[in-house]
Amino acid sequence: MExxxxxxxxxxxxxxxxxxxxxxxxxxxxxxxxxxxKESAIKKKLQDGGKSYEGCGYIPDVNKQEAIK
Ligand SMILES: [Zn+2]
Structure with a gap:
């Protein structure tokens, strides 16, 4: 593997x-x-510090996240 x-x-x-x-x-x-x-900033805004998003394959929409709260 390269x-x-x-x-x-x-x-x-x-x-x-x-x-x-x-x-x-x-x-x-x-x-x-x-x-x-920028990712760190996004992680801080996610509910669990972004832990459950590790390797999720996309960049979570933080604005949407905040709208849910
Ligand atoms: Zn870059």
Missing amino acids: DKFFSKKYCDRCGNVLDARTMSWFNDDTICMNCSD
């Missing part, structure tokens, strides 16, 4: 050059720290 994580040059989400990289919490994307920060 390790795409380290061979990737660009963020899967925003397309910026990957200086630092991390895995998305929500799906298999390799993302930059900017996008990681």
